[in-house]
Amino acid sequence: MAENKSNENWTPKIVGIVCNWCTYAGADLAGISRIQYPPNVRLIRVPCTGRINPFYVFKALQEGADGVLVSGCHPGECHYLTGNLSARRKFNMVKNFLSYIGVEPNRVTFTWCSASEGERFSKVVKGVTEMVKELGPATKLVKKL
Amino acid sequence: MENIEKQLREEAKKLLAGKKVDVVVGYEQGTLPLQTTPCFIENPDDVEKLVWNSYCSQNLAKFAHDIIHQHRESQARVKPEERTKKIVGIVARGCTTRSLIIHLQERQYGRDEIVVLGVPCTGYISKKKIAIAVDGDEILESTVTGDTISLKTAGGEKKVPLGNVLSDSCITCRFNNPLLVDVMIGEAAPAMNPDGEYDDVNAFENLPIEERWQYFTKEMAKCIRCFACRNTCPSCYCKICFAEQSQPTWIGVGVDETDVQMFQMMRIFHMVGRCVDCGSCVEVCPMGVDLRKFLKKLDKDGFELFSHRAGADIDNPPLLSSFLMEDKEDFIYDPE
Numbered sequence: 001m002a003e004n005k006s007n008e009n010w011t012p013k014i015v016g017i018v019c020n021w022c023t024y025a026g027a028d029l030a031g032i033s034r035i036q037y038p039p040n041v042r043l044i045r046v047p048c049t050g051r052i053n054p055f056y057v058f059k060a061l062q063e064g065a066d067g068v069l070v071s072g073c074h075p076g077e078c079h080y081l082t083g084n085l086s087a088r089r090k091f092n093m094v095k096n097f098l099s100y101i102g103v104e105p106n107r108v109t110f111t112w113c114s115a116s117e118g119e120r121f122s123k124v125v126k127g128v129t130e131m132v133k134e135l136g137p138a139t140k141l142v143k144k145l
Numbered sequence: 146m147e148n149i150e151k152q153l154r155e156e157a158k159k160l161l162a163g164k165k166v167d168v169v170v171g172y173e174q175g176t177l178p179l180q181t182t183p184c185f186i187e188n189p190d191d192v193e194k195l196v197w198n199s200y201c202s203q204n205l206a207k208f209a210h211d212i213i214h215q216h217r218e219s220q221a222r223v224k225p226e227e228r229t230k231k232i233v234g235i236v237a238r239g240c241t242t243r244s245l246i247i248h249l250q251e252r253q254y255g256r257d258e259i260v261v262l263g264v265p266c267t268g269y270i271s272k273k274k275i276a277i278a279v280d281g282d283e284i285l286e287s288t289v290t291g292d293t294i295s296l297k298t299a300g301g302e303k304k305v306p307l308g309n310v311l312s313d314s315c316i317t318c319r320f321n322n323p324l325l326v327d328v329m330i331g332e333a334a335p336a337m338n339p340d341g342e343y344d345d346v347n348a349f350e351n352l353p354i355e356e357r358w359q360y361f362t363k364e365m366a367k368c369i370r371c372f373a374c375r376n377t378c379p380s381c382y383c384k385i386c387f388a389e390q391s392q393p394t395w396i397g398v399g400v401d402e403t404d405v406q407m408f409q410m411m412r413i414f415h416m417v418g419r420c421v422d423c424g425s426c427v428e429v430c431p432m433g434v435d436l437r438k439f440l441k442k443l444d445k446d447g448f449e450l451f452s453h454r455a456g457a458d459i460d461n462p463p464l465l466s467s468f469l470m471e472d473k474e475d476f477i478y479d480p481e
């Protein structure tokens with residue numbers, strides 16, 4: 001990854017952790033509808049945002065992700081009824097804590113995106129890619145291999 | 146203090162003699178000045194060992210948990226109908242009772258497995274502040290009289306106001322009297338000064354982001370990963386800790402500084418809604434890492450965002466295992 005970063009053609013690597021029922025399906029819809037969005041995000045599918053351990057976010061940053069995107073069903077629409085509601089509390093704390101210790105707030109983004117929102121998904125990815133591009137390559141918390 | 150100690154010994158003796166508890170966990174005189182050690186009393190004649198003073202720093206709730214769980218494990222091969230319970234009597238101040246409440250909320254043991262000997266607390270002495278007060282000289286003797294502590298070193302004697310050397314957690318403590326009591330010892334202690342509780346965190350939040358990052362990395366670079374902070378913390382009771390887990394490996398074993406940062410972030414993050422600000426971790430850290438700066442932030446957010454204070458109310462469910470439909474979500478990104 002390091003060689004990429006010294007390069008002026010650097011583009012960010014973003015880890016997207018998304019839930020199976022909404023955002024992953026939303027990404028699928030974006031694909032089927034041939035909506036264009038930047039190829040910088042690598043999706044990891046999990047059953048539910050409630051299943052996402054905040055450690056995943058920390059670990060992604062340590063392993064060299066320039067940005068992390070977490071997305072799931074809108075509140076009230078969780079496939080498991082309330083998984084995203086407990087996740088919301090966790091992520092609120094994660095977001096505040098990361099910026100408290102001095103990590104740029106825009107490195108980590110949380111959002112909701114339902115299965116029917118292919119358009120929104122592409123906008124989210126565009127927006128997040130832009131934000132991370134602006135910040136440049138991640139330097140904080142990154143493990144030197 | 147003497148009265149409290151006397152009463153504490155009497156009550157402990159009563160409990161032990163009446164077989165109401167199997168063991169009393171308390172503090173006894175340590176072998177060095179300024180030091181008390183946790184002690185475990187099973188014989189009613191040993192209660193004279195118990196002390197209660199400003200040197201009692203460690204949160205004892207950890208031991209209630211460990212004793213009960215060790216006992217349960219030892220019962221694993223006993224027929225279910227013959228299994229016994231081990232009842233633990235525990236000397237507990239405000240923060241200790243908050244930790245006990247957390248254990249109860251997390252179903253670590255039953256309310257009938259502990260007997261709480263509540264003691265009023267006026268704060269404990271931070272050994273780090275003492276070391277600063279005497280420029281790191283070895284303390285030969287120390288005595289507390291009223292509001293001053295006199296410290297004898299090879300170079301002479303020094304008197305310091307007690308208020309100057311109390312632990313930071315104690316100065317701004319909101320719950321210095323026990324919140325969960327079976328036997329209350331003595332009268333409730335006067336309130337501390339909780340108004341300034343978040344001053345430190347607020348000041349830190351207002352620093353520029355790069356300065357915050359500098360401070361974080363500087364503090365984390367001190368850590369030698371001895372895990373003393375985890376071992377003393379009553380909320381860190383997992384049998385297998387993520388820090389030592391190998392499948393998956395969360396924390397690399399090398400000397401990379403980010404591995405230490407990860408360890409700390411993850412441990413600290415496990416304290417969301419579970420850190421009672423007892424200061425035990427700060428007190429035991431051999432490297433003087435400013436853990437409280439980061440732990441207190443979670444406490445502040447927990448309260449400001451979700452009106453939750455760790456272990457303050459047994460009927461208020463744990464922060465991360467509850468939610469409201471109307472929880473704040475202004476941090477959620479909207480691409481429109």
Ligand code: SF4
Nearest residue numbers: 378420421423424426
């Ligand atoms: S993290 Fe430290 S201050 Fe908080 S409960 Fe654990 S030992 Fe006490």
Ligand code: SF4
Nearest residue numbers: 368369371372374430
């Ligand atoms: S006690 Fe201090 S040095 Fe030891 S692991 Fe904890 S923070 Fe690091």
